[in-house]
Amino acid sequence: MPAYSVQSFEFLRVGVFCGLVGAVYYFLFRWWIARLRGEEPRTAVARVFCLRATGAVLTGLALLGVLCIPYGFFIEPYWLKVTRHELRTPKLPEGTRVRIVHIADLHVRENGPRERKLPDLVRDLEPDLILHTGDFFGRGDGLDPVLVSLLRSWAVPQFACKGNLDRLGNFAGVMRDAGITVLNGSFERLALGDARLTIAGYASGKEMAMPAGLAKLPADTFNIVLYHHPQGFPQTWVPQTWGTGADLMLAGHTHGGQIRLPFYGALVTLDRYGKCWESGFFEEQGVSLIVSRGLGCEPFTPEMRFLCRPEVIVLELIGTGESSNRPVNSGTRQP
Secondary structure (H helix, E strand, O other), X not given: OOHHHHHXXXXXXXXXXXXXXXXXXXXXXXXXXXXXXXXXOOXXXXXXXXXXXXXXXXXXXXXXXXXXXXXXXXXXXXXXXXXXXEEEEOOOOOOOEEEEEEEOOOOEOOOOHHHHHHHHXXXXXXXXXXXXXXXXXXXXXXXXXXXXXXXXXXXXXXXXXXXXXXXXOOHHHHHHHHOOEEOOOEEEEEXXXXXXXXXXXXXXXXXXXXXXXXXXXXXXXXXXXXXXXXXXXXXXXXXXXXXXXXXXXXXXXXXXXXXXXXXXXXXXXXXXXXXXXXXXXXXXXXXXXEEOOOOOOOOOOOOOOEOOOOEEEEEEEEEOOOOOOOOEEEEEEEO
């Protein structure tokens, strides 16, 4: 589906949702007016509408909506969650374990409670490697020192790719000062004990360069691709990671929708494929994908999340030492 069609459908969903919310308050107002005026219902529909039970339901929904607002603004955006996954692979020796922390969409706009909690939270996870999938900046002025200080909190190798909103700050300078290796159409081999990994990365918008570059990934290492957008996982006309040397892709960008509905999930992802890979663990065509809900919120908007807590992802790579060149039994999620 073309990107404009997906985005139009997302805006339609938002419109429908807002219309339903507005309808609850409108009908509650009408219910109270009818009760106060003592209007005599003339139809079966009007009689049902005027029932006390109808008013109770409408009042409950309205109160729930009012309570969701402070929760979404003041609690959930700062209530960090650790999401754990396991991925078993024959590309690592049997019994080998590598713990990777995946951080996405920091969108730092202040030295706030989320930024102050994050260093200790990640240190307590004892990662061997930290991988970032872009969008570090939430404002365009004066926060580079805060971001550098945050990123220097962890004394383990860190790699990153550039997100579409990293133009808001001095991306190159912050990464240099924080000691983070930026990958832009390149890859680096890494040895962690007996584990041999290759980390590749591409800046936002470089999807078409991915197939040729990823075809050069070594066959004797576990290969991880960093790309900000889930839409880099495949493409309608050119597969990006499928059929290449990639074993795993990490992405962010969607924020998991940031506002999610029960039993439905994200209303908006701003990804070419919409809700297809809105957040979580996926495996297709023998390649795994992890999409993070991210930590921050969309810049230049109020910080708000609902049913979509900011997350730090922990991925445990476990070696099986088997002869196959593809990961097996992947995607076990733990709370």
